[in-house]
Amino acid sequence: MTPRPAGTSAPSTAGPSTTEGTSGVHTEPASAAVRTRSQHQRRKRIVQAAAALASRGGVEAMQMRTVAERAGVALGTLYRYFPSKMDLVVAVVGEEIDLLESSIERRPPSAGTPAGRAVDILMRATRGLMREPELADALIRSLIMAEVDTPFGDRMTDLLLRVAGNGITAETATDEQFALAGSLSSVWVHELLEMLRGRRTHEQIQRRVEIAAARLLADFPVPPST
Amino acid sequence: MTPRPAGTSAPSTAGPSTTEGTSGVHTEPASAAVRTRSQHQRRKRIVQAAAALASRGGVEAMQMRTVAERAGVALGTLYRYFPSKMDLVVAVVGEEIDLLESSIERRPPSAGTPAGRAVDILMRATRGLMREPELADALIRSLIMAEVDTPFGDRMTDLLLRVAGNGITAETATDEQFALAGSLSSVWVHELLEMLRGRRTHEQIQRRVEIAAARLLADFPVPPST
DNA sequence: CGAAAAAGTAGAACAGATTCTATTATTTGT
DNA sequence: ACAAATAATAGAATCTGTTCTACTTTTTCG
Numbered sequence: 001m002t003p004r005p006a007g008t009s010a011p012s013t014a015g016p017s018t019t020e021g022t023s024g025v026h027t028e029p030a031s032a033a034v035r036t037r038s039q040h041q042r043r044k045r046i047v048q049a050a051a052a053l054a055s056r057g058g059v060e061a062m063q064m065r066t067v068a069e070r071a072g073v074a075l076g077t078l079y080r081y082f083p084s085k086m087d088l089v090v091a092v093v094g095e096e097i098d099l100l101e102s103s104i105e106r107r108p109p110s111a112g113t114p115a116g117r118a119v120d121i122l123m124r125a126t127r128g129l130m131r132e133p134e135l136a137d138a139l140i141r142s143l144i145m146a147e148v149d150t151p152f153g154d155r156m157t158d159l160l161l162r163v164a165g166n167g168i169t170a171e172t173a174t175d176e177q178f179a180l181a182g183s184l185s186s187v188w189v190h191e192l193l194e195m196l197r198g199r200r201t202h203e204q205i206q207r208r209v210e211i212a213a214a215r216l217l218a219d220f221p222v223p224p225s226t
Numbered sequence: 227m228t229p230r231p232a233g234t235s236a237p238s239t240a241g242p243s244t245t246e247g248t249s250g251v252h253t254e255p256a257s258a259a260v261r262t263r264s265q266h267q268r269r270k271r272i273v274q275a276a277a278a279l280a281s282r283g284g285v286e287a288m289q290m291r292t293v294a295e296r297a298g299v300a301l302g303t304l305y306r307y308f309p310s311k312m313d314l315v316v317a318v319v320g321e322e323i324d325l326l327e328s329s330i331e332r333r334p335p336s337a338g339t340p341a342g343r344a345v346d347i348l349m350r351a352t353r354g355l356m357r358e359p360e361l362a363d364a365l366i367r368s369l370i371m372a373e374v375d376t377p378f379g380d381r382m383t384d385l386l387l388r389v390a391g392n393g394i395t396a397e398t399a400t401d402e403q404f405a406l407a408g409s410l411s412s413v414w415v416h417e418l419l420e421m422l423r424g425r426r427t428h429e430q431i432q433r434r435v436e437i438a439a440a441r442l443l444a445d446f447p448v449p450p451s452t
Numbered sequence: 453c454g455a456a457a458a459a460g461t462a463g464a465a466c467a468g469a470t471t472c473t474a475t476t477a478t479t480t481g482t
Numbered sequence: 483a484c485a486a487a488t489a490a491t492a493g494a495a496t497c498t499g500t501t502c503t504a505c506t507t508t509t510t511c512g
Binding site for chain 3: 299300301302303306
């Protein structure tokens with residue numbers, strides 16, 4: 001699941017990566033205990049508000065002031081939780097990826113070859129993202145722009161490794177396999193970008209991803225049988 | 227409200243491309259004729275100023291006000307030539323790519339395999355870009371972000387096709403070869419980004435590009451001999 | 453040449469992200 | 483329960499991209 005201590009509501013500290021380097025511990029006892037009446041899921045409310053706004057007009061519509069307002073917190077508070085707009089975007093993306101992961105758990109790719117399975121989840125992710133083009137655009141772009149680590153590419157690479165590689169994990173994978181899965185992931189991201197730019201159709205992406213996957217994952221382990 | 231009629235009469239002389247989609251002709255008589263005394267290479271001065279600033283502190287340092295000042299033009303004029311900061315960035319990039327191309331002409335890759343040649347030019351490009359990390363960062367990121375066509379990925383793909391594919395061109399290439407070259411190009415761009423984020427060393431990039439190229443360009447035509 | 457068009461200029465104005473301030477809750481430790 | 487610490491809040495202020503205004507200088511051309 002989410003490697004993120006999400007539940008913890010410590011504003012500044014912890015957090016989803018964020019630009020902050022601070023890795024300090026925070027002294028927040030609760031995780032479920034309702035603070036006073038309706039206090040403390042501020043983080044969740046913020047992310048929701050942000051996602052909602054982004055689904056509409058993309059990042060532009062997701063203005064910090066507006067998000068704060070809509071989430072019912074002060075601008076300053078918003079900035080306490082998310083030091084920059086980017087951090088907020090990353091949080092929103094996190095949720096999207098969670099969704100994809102659970103979808104995969106629910107209905108794992110069935111193709112017989114590693115490449116086939118990889119294409120399966122990549123296209124599923126594509127469809128999922130494309131359901132909210134504005135949001136997708138905003139998110140993908142922002143992530144690529146991010147100064148620092150964003151869980152996106154890495155999580156996707158991991159997913160590919162696990163699903164396509166028949167149980168390989170970041171641990172057990174060889175350096176080369178890791179590199180290959182990573183390459184496929186970046187090809188996909190790039191195609192996604194092109195689609196957002198209106199230069200690719202769904203079919204074209206599928207074709208290209210298939211072509212790349214077939215080469216890149218050619219010698220990934222095939223599952224024993226079924 | 228208004229979609230800038232940009233192409234119209236703009237000083238957007240010829241063109242290192244820029245974001246402008248307008249391929250229209252411009253009514254600019256001169257191209258070399260010195261206007262009055264020192265007028266008209268304003269564009270060049272602007273791009274130079276921009277590049278210089280970007281080489282220092284990256285995009286942030288390349289503030290429109292500062293660029294204008296340094297180029298000795300009014301802010302309004304700067305915006306007449308480059309409707310947005312992005313356009314300016316694209317122009318700067320254009321020059322960088324030109325540099326790479328001429329470097330390749332001067333000393334074409336010598337490796338015997340398509341993959342080898344591809345790696346050669348990609349690493350050469352990497353080194354070239356890394357000479358000015360701030361600039362590279364600014365440029366790469368901006369280009370990826372660009373709403374519209376930017377000559378970057380395409381020009382690189384083309385280059386790869388020509389150089390690695392032993393004379394193949396966008397014309398003669400099969401759909402698949404085109405896709406494969408494109409994939410390699412996106413892998414490279416992604417690695418470059420990771421390097422800029424400080425998550426890759428030169429060697430790691432080389433390794434990963436080699437791994438990807440070996441798979442992706444496996445069945446590209448090999449030169450007759452030599 | 454002389455007027456209309458095009459290009460420049462200085463600088464104000466606007467917008468949205470981020471920062472800062474002063475003040476008011478809440479929480480926590482004891 | 484109470485003082486110190488922490489979290490929030492409203493809102494002003496700052497910064498930088500972009501737009502707009504009012505003029506001045508060049509260029510184009512009949």
